[in-house]
Amino acid sequence: MDSYDVLVIGGGPAGYVAAIRAAQLGFKTACVDAFERNGKASLGGTCLNVGCIPSKAMLDSSEKFEMLQHDFAEHGINVQGASVDVAQMLKRQSGVVDKLTGGVAFLFRKNKITSIHGLGRLVRQDGDAWIVDAAGTEVKAKHVIVATGSSPRALPLAPFGGHIVENSGALTFTEVPGKLGVIGAGVIGLELGSVWRRLGAQVTVLEALPGFLMAADDAIAKEGLKLFQKQGLDFHFGVNISKVEQDDSGVSVTYTEQDQEVTARFDKLIVSIGRVPHTQGLGADAVGLALDERGFVKVDHHYRTNLPGVYAIGDVIGGAMLAHKAEEEGVALAEMLAGQAGHVNYDVIPWVIYTSPEIAWAGLTEKQAREKGLSIKTGQFPFSANGRALGHGDTRGFAKIIADAQTDKLLGVHMIGGGVSELIGEVVAIMEFGGSSEDLARTVHAHPTLSEVVKEAALATDKRALHM
The missing domain is CATH 3.50.50.60 (FAD/NAD(P)-binding domain)
Structure with missing residues (x-):
């Protein structure tokens, strides 16, 4: 042996x-x-x-x-x-x-x-x-x-098979679905829905929770929903699915939204309700x-x-x-x-959603910090005021920094925009060492770079952003 x-x-x-x-x-x-x-x-x-x-x-x-x-x-x-x-x-x-x-x-x-x-x-x-x-x-x-x-996680009403798929099945469609349904507006649902929406599918997202991306900071969630709706993703929140039926040509989903029963027809249905x-x-x-x-x-x-x-x-x-x-x-x-x-250190694990724009965060949201009774200050800076973002032609979104009002310790970072999956790393590193927004604000950032948005957001916690 x-x-x-x-x-x-x-x-x-x-x-x-x-x-x-x-x-x-x-x-x-x-x-x-x-x-x-x-x-x-x-x-x-x-x-x-x-x-x-x-x-x-x-x-x-x-x-x-x-x-x-x-x-x-x-x-x-x-x-x-x-x-x-x-x-x-x-x-x-x-x-x-x-x-x-x-x-x-x-x-x-x-x-x-x-x-x-x-x-x-x-x-x-x-x-x-x-x-x-x-x-x-x-x-x-x-x-x-x-x-x-x-x-x-499977939905009891919609076991995987045929036109009903989970994440792996949604990555192997051999052609672009005409109409694509997505149950779940979380990370996987948003990413996979975005893939096929860009390639030409009409995408409808059904979410049981009453709001969009409720784990994220409210400001980020609000901005993200606005941008994704502008792209053509059709969101429905607070839905209660009562029936899912599939046949050779597709899937029918019956759900209740605001006390009204609706039946929608899809060529494919992605179920992304967790793991x-x-x-x-x-x-x-x-x-x-x-x-x-x-x-x-x-x-x-x-x-x-x-x-x-x-x-x-x-x-x-x-x-x-x-x-x-x-x-x-x-x-x-x-x-x-x-x-x-x-x-x-589980307090500073970064979360990233690889949509366009990307969404990334780590640490406390503003709501969580206030619920903990913390006195906080926040700073926010938009990509629209950043030279590199203007050069790229993508000025969507912003970076938001949350710090303790007394100690200046970094408590959270929240971003939506191009490339924020890469930008979040430096803030997480400073948070790992118990650093402050002043540490981030005093760090020299190369110009012109997208990372200057992070520096300016840190400066904004003390109302001294230089380019806004």
Whole structure:
């Protein structure tokens, strides 16, 4: 029986990063993962294979097509007869995925990590080690890390299949749907709806919550809704879906909105109402692994489960279901196992929605800060007053900084605009070190750059923005 110091169950962002860091720290490491793509083993989990990476590839392709149609003429670039080749977009998307998943396999070889394709299941304890069924073969490990991720949440009225798809299915449409329905106005719904809207679909978004993007700062949500509606996305909030029926040609959705029953017809329907922990086949019941009422694996602050020597990280333990959060947990846990002080600061995890414009935030919203009884000051600066944004021809949105009124400590950053997924990093770094808006405002930013919007927003918290 093969024996390892660390055995990771799951090869997504949490699992593969934990395996790499554990190997770097000198542990004999293996990773068992059952994910398959195109009938072959493929490391990287949902994120690399059918989530984060392919969706961003399609977002980029579709945005380029929209710019070609609507924005290039302003730059003096005239193009006629532009068309969409969905097959080529999917081919490019697949190539991007191949490079990254192949890169993970290379890193496993480089770090001498044993990769086992198949299901991993906890079997029994053997002294201070665990026996794990890894793809039908029992192996022994001193430390077992559960990193099995999450799965799309299905709507009971609309099980996946046929014209009803989740995120992975929405990334493989072979042609642009005429009418596309999206249930859920969260991150996935907005991103995938945006892809096909840009390529020509008529997109209707149905959301059960009474308002738009209620997890974001109110100012950002208000601006985002205005811009997305202007683009042609048709939003309906506070809806109650009562019936979903599909036939050979499409899907009919019946819902109530403001006490009126409506039936809408779609060629395709994307269901994006969140994700649930993936623990099927793990053997949790058989070995007594504790799960909470929603099915997440219970852990303490050191990612320890109720079973000695068994740990869990990533989506399967809940919290922010984000790849970068999962990766940091993988690093932190591996370092803890090595006796180091691994740590993740959950207060400054950045959130990003890769629409156009992008939306990004970290820390407290203004509403959350006030609910905590904090005395705050805010600063806001628009991209319309930024030279680089004007040069790009995209002046939508703004950056907003929230700081403590007494200490000036940065409490939150909220942005909507072009490239804000890249801009948020510097503010998160300063927040990680407990920095202030003055620290950000006094930092020299290159000119002309989009990042000057962040500096000016920090200056605005003290009412001394220079270019507004």
